[in-house]
Amino acid sequence: MQTKSKVGNRMHSNKNGYLFVLPYALLFIIFILAPVVMAVILSFTNFNAIQFPRFVGFLNYINLLTSDEVFMKYVLPNTVKYALIVGVGGYILSFLLAWGLSNLTKAPRTVFALILYSPSMTTGVAMSVLWKIMFTGDQTGYLNSWLMDIGVINEPVIWLTNVDFLLPIVILIGLWSSMGVGFLSILAGLLNVDESLYEAAAIDGVKNRFQEMIYVTIPSMKPQMLFAAVMQIVGAFQNGTIASLLAGNPTPGYAAQLIVNHIEDYGFIRYEMGYAAAVSVVLLLIVQAFSVLSNRLFGERD
């Protein structure tokens, strides 16, 4: 017992383990975990950022579900639409593009992957400038000028205050920047699928590339599919803030008000922090629901 203690010790209870993990763990707890716990606690209070939070039970949640007309009429439907198209649709798009790229030779694949990934690097500042210029509301705007040129419209559309176009624009931008870390993960997964699986599947009667994708490719890269799904849905919601950068908060007629903008509105404009926290918790639950769903689809069950 005594003689093998050194190695044995290392394998079982190693105090150095705590030392190595400590700096990260501390910062993680203070700046990531504690804020999430606080959000949950604050969501049960009335808090205006000045006075001490007052406990109100489920009042914020009840108000959210029963008397927040903006939430029910605009924010929720917008968010569902956005999440389905940019979250789920963007994910499928990422997969199809990655699959396409994996069937190309290395040089074009690398260049295309870089181009497809680049929008997800243009966060915040760069993104809002770009789209503001594109969607300028008079005839000097690029989209207006171009659409008038080919005769689709006769007079300039004021895109960013137009209630009909605002949500589609935000969705389009969301899709445009969909090919992020998740996309790269899927691409790497596709390139690492064991070649012999395809040969074996062909012998077993797989007839075309589509069947191959469903029966061989996806099942053999489930972990990457799951990671990408989580990244995609989080990224989609994070990018939703572009709506307030483009059109202000609240967006005109609440046309593109998403749940993230609703949080900003209550938290940083109205200073109803308890209520904003309740909306935040709902957002975290929505993301959680999506990830449970992805887990059902791609989780490895023992």
Next chain:
Amino acid sequence: MAAYRGHRMNPDKFDKGQIKIYLLVLPMVLLCGLPIIFIIFHAFKPMEELFAFPPKFITTHPTLDNFRKLMKASRAAGIPMSKYVFNSIFITVVVVAGSLLFSTMAAYSLSKLKFKGRELMMQINQIALMFVAVAVMIPRYLVVNKLGMIDTYWAEILPLIALPVSLFLIKQFVDQVPDSLIEAAYMDGAKEWQIYWKIIVPMIKPAIATAAILVFQQVWTNLETSNYYINDDSLKSLAFYMNTLTSTTTTNTVAGQGVAAAASLIMFLPNLILFCILQKNVMNTMAHSGIK
């Protein structure tokens, strides 16, 4: 027709079958690439081309005017642009360095050292991948405020160091390092930190490069910290300053658009360059990125 024989991913050379794939992929590549190329063109447009009607996509007489105006605008505001540049570079370097050091240490520990609570920690970090930053902006502000870090560099550095995605990716990569290697070093009398520094770190360089890109993107373009934690203009970041230039009032004027495009190009280019240099490592790391 011959029976279907299964095709090869990652082909070595071009064949006719790939034309279909090109047709499928190219429209999206164009849609993603053109806006970026547009910003580059726009940033170098001289005044008369910015005002051109109908607006032109391509710049025929490139000029640095917009960049010059960008510098001048900051002098007018009282704080020289060099101060913002310094702030951003300082903050970015410290955060990236700190984040890489702490994440690799934690990854080594969570992957190779056995201790109580290790599984739980990994699981919590994995769940944290799902935390949308906007959702916790308010409590995060309260924490920063409580710690007395408002209006200090700390507020722009410490909250950004722990990045769950980068710990996750690095840990997955450390998992690939064979235990036997570590055991051997251990038998030779190597200390834990020696194993970490001399064996683990050199072997996980691709994951470190990938994490560097992700952290860099988080910090370099971060607006949240300057917006909410910093009131003193001289401590704010370049991203914040660029954002004020690109706010509604300036982009509404056509001349302002050129300056704004120049500003966004400055924010975007470092990301792109870093990614280009390190992209090989990224694909290598992503191969192990799956959640099991």
